[in-house]
Amino acid sequence: xxxxxxxxxxxxxxDIAPGEFVAIMGASGSGKSTGMNILGCLDRQTSGxxxxxxxxxxxxxxxxxxxxxxxxxxxxxQGFNLLARTPAIENVELPLVYAGLHSKERRQKALxxxxxxxxxxxxxxxxxxxxxxxxxxxxxxxxxxxxxxVILADEPxxxxxxxxxxxxMGLFTTLNxxxxxxxxxxxxxxxxxxxxxxxxxxxxxxxxxxxxxxxSQTRLKA
Amino acid sequence: xxxxxxxxxxxxALRTNKMRSFLTMxxxxxxxxxxxxxxxVGTGASYVISQQIASIGSNIILVxxxxxxxxxxxxxxxxxxxLTSDDARAIMxxxxxxxxxxxTVRTSGQIVSGNxxxxxVVMGGTPELFEIREWPVxxxxxxxxxxxxxxxxxxxxxxxxxxxLFGSADPVGNIIRIKKIPFTVIGILDRKGQSPQGQDQDxxxxxxxxxxxxxxxxxQRPEIVTSIIVKxxxxxxxxxxxxxxQALLNxxxxxxxxxxxxxxxxxxxxxxxxxxxxxxxxxxxxGAVASISLIVGGIGIMNIMLVSVxxxxxxIGIRMAxxxxxxxxxxxxxxxxxxxxxxGGLIGIALGAGGATxxxxxxxxxxxxxxxxxxxxxxFSGAVGIFFGFYPAxxxxxxxxxxxxxxx
Numbered sequence: 106x107x108x109x110x111x112x113x114x115x116x117x118x119x120d121i122a123p124g125e126f127v128a129i130m131g132a133s134g135s136g137k138s139t140g141m142n143i144l145g146c147l148d149r150q151t152s153g154x155x156x157x158x159x160x161x162x163x164x165x166x167x168x169x170x171x172x173x174x175x176x177x178x179x180x181x182x183q184g185f186n187l188l189a190r191t192p193a194i195e196n197v198e199l200p201l202v203y204a205g206l207h208s209k210e211r212r213q214k215a216l217x218x219x220x221x222x223x224x225x226x227x228x229x230x231x232x233x234x235x236x237x238x239x240x241x242x243x244x245x246x247x248x249x250x251x252x253x254x255v256i257l258a259d260e261p262x263x264x265x266x267x268x269x270x271x272x273x274m275g276l277f278t279t280l281n282x283x284x285x286x287x288x289x290x291x292x293x294x295x296x297x298x299x300x301x302x303x304x305x306x307x308x309x310x311x312x313x314x315x316x317x318x319x320x321s322q323t324r325l326k327a
Numbered sequence: 328x329x330x331x332x333x334x335x336x337x338x339x340a341l342r343t344n345k346m347r348s349f350l351t352m353x354x355x356x357x358x359x360x361x362x363x364x365x366x367x368v369g370t371g372a373s374y375v376i377s378q379q380i381a382s383i384g385s386n387i388i389l390v391x392x393x394x395x396x397x398x399x400x401x402x403x404x405x406x407x408x409x410l411t412s413d414d415a416r417a418i419m420x421x422x423x424x425x426x427x428x429x430x431t432v433r434t435s436g437q438i439v440s441g442n443x444x445x446x447x448v449v450m451g452g453t454p455e456l457f458e459i460r461e462w463p464v465x466x467x468x469x470x471x472x473x474x475x476x477x478x479x480x481x482x483x484x485x486x487x488x489x490x491x492l493f494g495s496a497d498p499v500g501n502i503i504r505i506k507k508i509p510f511t512v513i514g515i516l517d518r519k520g521q522s523p524q525g526q527d528q529d530x531x532x533x534x535x536x537x538x539x540x541x542x543x544x545x546x547q548r549p550e551i552v553t554s555i556i557v558k559x560x561x562x563x564x565x566x567x568x569x570x571x572x573q574a575l576l577n578x579x580x581x582x583x584x585x586x587x588x589x590x591x592x593x594x595x596x597x598x599x600x601x602x603x604x605x606x607x608x609x610x611x612x613x614g615a616v617a618s619i620s621l622i623v624g625g626i627g628i629m630n631i632m633l634v635s636v637x638x639x640x641x642x643i644g645i646r647m648a649x650x651x652x653x654x655x656x657x658x659x660x661x662x663x664x665x666x667x668x669x670x671g672g673l674i675g676i677a678l679g680a681g682g683a684t685x686x687x688x689x690x691x692x693x694x695x696x697x698x699x700x701x702x703x704x705x706x707f708s709g710a711v712g713i714f715f716g717f718y719p720a721x722x723x724x725x726x727x728x729x730x731x732x733x734x735x
Contacts (some may be wrong), residue, residue, distance in 0.1 A: 168654075171647065171653075180648050185639070247649065
């Protein structure tokens with residue numbers, strides 16, 4: 106591309122309050138992935154500010170960003186992104202390994218997270234021995250295990266059939282009700298419908314920001 | 328991130344591709360095994376050399392007659408008959424740095440005892456010979472000055488001769504015939520083993536010098552000796568003793584500066600130095616060969632680690648997304664490389680030690696595996712891992728998490 110600059114996002118500004126369940130929508134190339142990467146501290150904006158939990162992450166080093174990803178964020182991907190040939194429980198423990206916790210504490214927290222996603226008893230199964238829905242639950246448990254402020258989900262149901270999609274979205278809804286902020290990228294309207302707020306991107310700009318459900322909003326005020 | 332966990336991840340990664348890990352290690356295994364085996368054989372060899380040189384006796388100087396020209400043909404060193412029993416006695420009496428000096432003659436012949444016979448070297452020497460060569464009599468008695476003065480027909484047998492003529496029976500007191508002349512066996516010498524030239528030093532019979540000169544060696548002048556063996560008082564005095572001997576013999580043989588001396592001296596410490604030098608050169612050569620094979624093995628490790636980093640790009644992305652720092656990824660891949668080489672090193676040490684033992688059993692060649700060589704091999708294999716693992720690990724740590732996550 107040479108030194109030609111491409112602006113994936115321009116003039117964007119929005120706030121997400123703690124406890125919200127936000128769906129980010131838009132066609133491919135709309136800038137939603139870039140936005141997600143910035144929200145996930147995987148990428149840095151060229152200009153502007155991103156305050157996460159009141160902290161400007163723009164000036165942080167890569168190691169500091171890694172630490173933020175580890176402690177404040179949880180990721181759920183479309184392709185599950187679990188480590189192959191590694192038992193489910195160890196996949197869930199992974200963020201805690203990088204957080205420097207001892208093995209006993211790790212195991213304890215990982216078991217709780219596995220229970221939260223309804224996978225008790227599958228701890229020693231390898232990803233290849235689990236169904237797609239179960240693999241995504243393991244990924245959600247991994248995102249949960251560090252008690253993050255925000256869970257970022259990038260097309261979490263893109264690889265799942267409709268009944269499993271319902272299952273996973275049900276799980277997200279439950280977690281949101283427990284107070285976890287969820288930001289989810291999707292292009293499916295019925296999946297986005299689970300969220301309390303829908304932000305739609307087009308050509309790097311926000312074209313709509315709709316409050317679709319009162320539930321999360323009322324809870325926020327309470 | 329604790330080290331135990333890093334190690335666990337590395338072991339899992341290596342076990343995932345067992346065959347590949349093993350083949351990658353093979354270069355290191357062969358390199359280290361070669362180092363260990365060669366060092367074992369080399370150390371064994373230099374031990375043998377030093378043993379053999381010590382078996383001749385320490386602080387020894389040999390005086391040999393010069394060469395002579397006969398009908399236009401020059402004989403080699405020792406060909407002339409210029410040294411006498413008197414020279415040997417004078418060296419001991421007049422050179423202050425000399426402890427002992429013994430004139431010797433050497434011949435060979437058939438030795439007969441009853442219905443047994445054996446061909447061996449017959450050495451005539453004054454009693455000092457056994458002091459110089461530090462060669463004790465283990466049964467019977469030694470040759471005395473009286474035997475020497477009276478040219479008595481007595482002899483001492485080396486172990487090989489004793490075994491071949493008498494088997495397990497005690498030879499002391501028996502009569503044997505050397506070149507058909509009867510001699511009384513008065514004693515048996517201790518076992519001496521091989522000389523540095525590989526000769527069996529125990530395959531010899533010793534008689535008093537004068538007895539040999541009169542009865543066994545046919546010479547116009549009976550006082551001639553074939554060599555004089557001298558022991559200096561200490562190692563530091565070897566060179567002094569050598570020049571004293573040269574000065575004395577020059578004077579006795581009336582050799583002026585313009586005249587070529589009719590004798591030569593040889594200092595055995597020079598032989599020792601040469602032997603040490605050659606064994607050092609040998610070790611250096613073996614070390615160079617081993618280093619090359621380790622470098623080749625290291626390059627193999629680097630190659631496979633680069634493949635592994637590419638294959639596991641997505642895994643690296645996942646780890647980074649959930650909080651792995653650059654240093655965590657670097658450490659993980661370094662650990663893997665070092666584990667690979669150290670494991671290879673350990674297998675190599677075992678193989679090398681085993682190989683050296685087999686060589687020593689089969690070829691009857693002494694080998695010595697020193698703790699030092701094992702430590703060097705182990706540290707070296709780890710160093711190869713660090714050196715060749717760094718670049719691939721650096722590459723892994725430098726990946727951008729977004730690109731790594733998207734990698735198919």
